[in-house]
Amino acid sequence: MNSILSRTTAVAALFLAGTVSAGAETVLRFSDYGPNRGTRAAALEWFAAELDKRTDGDLKIEFFWGGSLLGGRDTLAGVGDGVADMGTVIGFFTPKELQLYNIGDLPVENSDMWVGLNAMYDLSNSEMIAEEFSKANVKFVTNYTTGPVQLICRSEVSSLDDLDGLKIRASGPYGDTLERLGAEIVRMSQADVYQALDSGLLDCNQNYYYAMQAYRQYEVAPYVLAMDWGQNMSFGIAINEMTYSDFSDENKEVFDQLSRDFIDHLAEQMEQTDQAALESMVSGGEGAGITVAQLSEEDRARLNEASVQSIDEWTARVSENGADGEALLAEYQKLIEDYKAKQ
Known part of the structure; x- marks a missing residue:
């Protein structure tokens, strides 16, 4: 009886922590405040598909869109507490916890999306900002941008x-x-x-x-x-530190490389979307x-x-x-x- 209770409690804890494992497969619960439409959402779906493919099905992502799991202001704390494994974090919502990460929202002299995304990716993996994320029990994954x-x-x-x-x-x-x-x-x-x-x-x-x-x-x-x-680039993805630490070394390497690849993918898609919107509005297409x-x-x-x-x-x-x-x-x-x- 005690062993059955222990196993039941352990399974419940996994669900509460947001990570669901089935055999070798791990499903990561991802909380996002926005709807499942638009360029950013499509890029996240690409990230999930690539993670599944590159880890041979070891790591999968289940999305909770529209704040259905955590509201935008609650995501940093919720991922840190294990309510979700991953999520979209916005520095503007957490100015005290992520005061250094808010550097991404400063009106610096750069409006190039690819340049900005790469600069913020490197900066957020530097010691000062990485430590700031770690204090919230999360690890920085990768970045978004609003564009100019x-x-x-x-x-x-x-x-x-x-x-x-x-x-x-x-x-x-x-x-x-x-x-x-x-x-x-x-x-x-x-x-x-x-x-x-x-x-x-x-x-x-x-x-x-x-x-x-x-x-x-x-x-x-x-x-x-x-x-x-x-x-505006104080705007990215974080993962629960314990969740990440439980990945195999091989899957950590894949995950980290994909996080970097996401920068190039998102920049290309965002630039195309922004230009297409401008051309459509100028031409009177709508x-x-x-x-x-x-x-x-x-x-x-x-x-x-x-x-x-x-x-x-x-x-x-x-x-x-x-x-x-x-x-x-x-x-x-x-x-x-x-x-x-x-x-």
């Missing part, structure tokens, strides 16, 4: 001077920078932006080409200022076409200069909390330049 920031507006905006006094929905250090340039910043979710633009509550919205198309914002805001400004204005070189220099204050504020805040923010920023910027040189 653009502005979609109700009326024509062709320069930074035109932003003065406009009501712009923006977030994080990008919103802080736009505010310094004279904009009135409004905080709201993308789901509410369409109505706000349509009613005039907003003049412009910080967004990405593929998301403008997905939310059909071009219907009520037919003008875009192509800022090609930074990226209605009246949008008009795109390019940021001048003078304005770009001014935007980068204004961004420096947001970057410096982050560095100072991190340093006040006991970390070497300047050293981490220098490493990040060097990685960006190194990967630009490799293109």
